[in-house]
Amino acid sequence: MRVVVALGGNALSPPGGTGTVEEMRESLTTAAAALASLVEDGHSLVLTHGNGPQVGRLLLQQERAASDVPPMPMDVCGALSQGQLGYLVAQALDNALRHRRLPARVLSLVTQVVVDGRSPAFRRPSKPVGPSYELPEAQAIAQASGHVFAVQPDGRWRRVVASPKPLRIVEEAPLRALVDAGHVVVAAGGGGVPVVEHRGQLHGVEAVVDKDRTAGLLAVAVGADLLMVLTEVSRVQVGYGTAEARSLSSLTVAEASAWLKAGEFPEGSMGPKIEACVGFVRAGGAAAIGALSEAAAVLAGDAGTRLLP
Amino acid sequence: MRVVVALGGNALSPPGGTGTVEEMRESLTTAAAALASLVEDGHSLVLTHGNGPQVGRLLLQQERAASDVPPMPMDVCGALSQGQLGYLVAQALDNALRHRRLPARVLSLVTQVVVDGRSPAFRRPSKPVGPSYELPEAQAIAQASGHVFAVQPDGRWRRVVASPKPLRIVEEAPLRALVDAGHVVVAAGGGGVPVVEHRGQLHGVEAVVDKDRTAGLLAVAVGADLLMVLTEVSRVQVGYGTAEARSLSSLTVAEASAWLKAGEFPEGSMGPKIEACVGFVRAGGAAAIGALSEAAAVLAGDAGTRLLP
Numbered sequence: 200m201r202v203v204v205a206l207g208g209n210a211l212s213p214p215g216g217t218g219t220v221e222e223m224r225e226s227l228t229t230a231a232a233a234l235a236s237l238v239e240d241g242h243s244l245v246l247t248h249g250n251g252p253q254v255g256r257l258l259l260q261q262e263r264a265a266s267d268v269p270p271m272p273m274d275v276c277g278a279l280s281q282g283q284l285g286y287l288v289a290q291a292l293d294n295a296l297r298h299r300r301l302p303a304r305v306l307s308l309v310t311q312v313v314v315d316g317r318s319p320a321f322r323r324p325s326k327p328v329g330p331s332y333e334l335p336e337a338q339a340i341a342q343a344s345g346h347v348f349a350v351q352p353d354g355r356w357r358r359v360v361a362s363p364k365p366l367r368i369v370e371e372a373p374l375r376a377l378v379d380a381g382h383v384v385v386a387a388g389g390g391g392v393p394v395v396e397h398r399g400q401l402h403g404v405e406a407v408v409d410k411d412r413t414a415g416l417l418a419v420a421v422g423a424d425l426l427m428v429l430t431e432v433s434r435v436q437v438g439y440g441t442a443e444a445r446s447l448s449s450l451t452v453a454e455a456s457a458w459l460k461a462g463e464f465p466e467g468s469m470g471p472k473i474e475a476c477v478g479f480v481r482a483g484g485a486a487a488i489g490a491l492s493e494a495a496a497v498l499a500g501d502a503g504t505r506l507l508p
Numbered sequence: 509m510r511v512v513v514a515l516g517g518n519a520l521s522p523p524g525g526t527g528t529v530e531e532m533r534e535s536l537t538t539a540a541a542a543l544a545s546l547v548e549d550g551h552s553l554v555l556t557h558g559n560g561p562q563v564g565r566l567l568l569q570q571e572r573a574a575s576d577v578p579p580m581p582m583d584v585c586g587a588l589s590q591g592q593l594g595y596l597v598a599q600a601l602d603n604a605l606r607h608r609r610l611p612a613r614v615l616s617l618v619t620q621v622v623v624d625g626r627s628p629a630f631r632r633p634s635k636p637v638g639p640s641y642e643l644p645e646a647q648a649i650a651q652a653s654g655h656v657f658a659v660q661p662d663g664r665w666r667r668v669v670a671s672p673k674p675l676r677i678v679e680e681a682p683l684r685a686l687v688d689a690g691h692v693v694v695a696a697g698g699g700g701v702p703v704v705e706h707r708g709q710l711h712g713v714e715a716v717v718d719k720d721r722t723a724g725l726l727a728v729a730v731g732a733d734l735l736m737v738l739t740e741v742s743r744v745q746v747g748y749g750t751a752e753a754r755s756l757s758s759l760t761v762a763e764a765s766a767w768l769k770a771g772e773f774p775e776g777s778m779g780p781k782i783e784a785c786v787g788f789v790r791a792g793g794a795a796a797i798g799a800l801s802e803a804a805a806v807l808a809g810d811a812g813t814r815l816l817p
Contacts, residue, residue: 294710
């Protein structure tokens with residue numbers, strides 16, 4: 200089966216960690232073992248991943264050195280993180296495949312994603328990126344940089360950028376060729392580097408793209424049979440935090456859409472995962488959400504939450 | 509003709525510049541126009557590039573934020589720069605091709621290069637990376653980080669790392685498949701991410717690989733007809749700075765080898781370029797060194813310095 204796997208940022212460096220490369224390699228070794236099992240079972244993999252914590256650290260480094268080194272815009276930050284994570288993810292998974300003597304090799308592609316420059320997302324940037332600040336410091340940075348800041352639930356302030364919908368994967372043709380040739384490909388990390396198309400030319404934009412949404416697009420682009428969104432929770436829940444809370448082994452596209460509308464799934468976490476799955480099932484594919492540690496069982500339908508037409 | 513082009517770091521951001529993304533894009537637009545002409549003439553391109561100034565800036569950013577964000581080792585810094593530059597280079601060249609309505613698309617591959625972990629280069633790190641410091645500051649950083657510093661010709665101190673010879677390009681097979689399929693591929697940026705192979709597993713190492721040496725390897729790997737090392741000078745010179753200085757329109761492998769041994773070509777600049785060309789000509793290919801601005805003429809043999817068997 201051809202499977203697109205979307206990995207959460209926590210599979211790449213643990214939440215609450217300090218962000219050392221050793222920590223990242225340790226998390227990735229665990230993730231790679233789970234994913235190698237899928238390849239061992241004969242499946243063809245395309246892997247995409249988040250980059251939130253890593254870009255956050257890059258932004259902090261850039262800010263600290265801003266008097267000597269000009270900070271890069273968000274598209275370039277996304278590209279930096281694709282290099283970093285693409286390398287670490289590909290190496291970890293490739294080593295896991297080599298360990299099992301599997302012939303498929305892993306490689307990472309720098310991937311751009313076209314977004315609509317006239318998307319309302321650009322007028323109302325809402326996706327927090329980078330470190331959080333007390334108001335005075337946020338104001339000072341905003342004045343010096345022109346960045347937009349917004350107050351967060353914890354009362355602190357973070358830079359916010361647009362998070363427009365991904366429309367098209369620029370490197371779709373070579374990506375598909377690589378998958379057809381039997382390679383495991385890491386692509387569109389962090390949702391892809393956001394670009395707009397204007398008079399046939401591509402230009403990077405100050406935005407981030409949701410990695411789950413891009414995963415849905417990726418699944419269509421490579422003709423996947425299954426989109427698998429892997430995270431820490433073993434199943435999608437409804438009624439979270441209430442007496443009626445329940446975990447779902449499956450839900451239909453109609454149910455999912457209704458719950459999405461009702462705000463059952465938070466925008467920053469489960470929402471885009473469900474949305475991506477709904478989109479791919481509507482396009483004729485299969486989709487599931489589950490825990491990375493149970494990847495093989497999620498693929499087999501024995502764990503996780505399956506989206507039904 | 510299948511051509512591997514090695515671009516100097518100055519084609520990516522001008523020397524003496526401040527390192528803004530606008531500056532980089534401007535340099536790249538110029539470079540892309542020269543390279544697009546080659547594609548227009550029907551040639552198939554594989555592009556590799558330096559990353560010295562960009563990694564230098566990353567290292568400075570990492571150092572300034574070191575109390576909050578753990579700095580990354582050199583292999584990961586190389587990967588970061590491959591993402592950044594791979595994106596910017598591919599986008600600039602792709603836009604130039606689109607502008608001329610050429611069908612070939614450009615993409616960037618995160619590329620690892622295997623080096624020998626027992627290379628003497630690791631016992632005697634000599635390649636300067638990152639910013640330069642006065643002695644007391646270098647000593648303080650060396651103590652805190654364990655990095656090795658060496659005094660430079662200007663009396664200031666810089667971190668030095670190993671620069672072992674590249675032995676093998678890890679992503680050789682998919683790279684070749686992409687070139688065969690008609691894509692322009694940006695690969696092995698900064699000489700490639702250095703890794704060692706131990707019991708069938710790949711591990712990143714604290715090193716940098718010379719981009720010209722890797723370009724020579726790349727030319728063999730993709731079965732190139734021509735290796736073209738593009739830089740700022742229009743021709744290789746001998747007797748530089750003396751009354752007998754002369755520019756060469758060609759030189760034989762035997763002459764080049766003798767001059768290399770005699771120390772005619774400096775280690776940090778023309779030496780590895782000549783070495784890479786000599787190696788590729790010995791392997792049966794053709795090789796030339798010349799100015800980026802004259803790329804088409806260098807390819808045609810009307811400019812630059814051609815290496816002869």
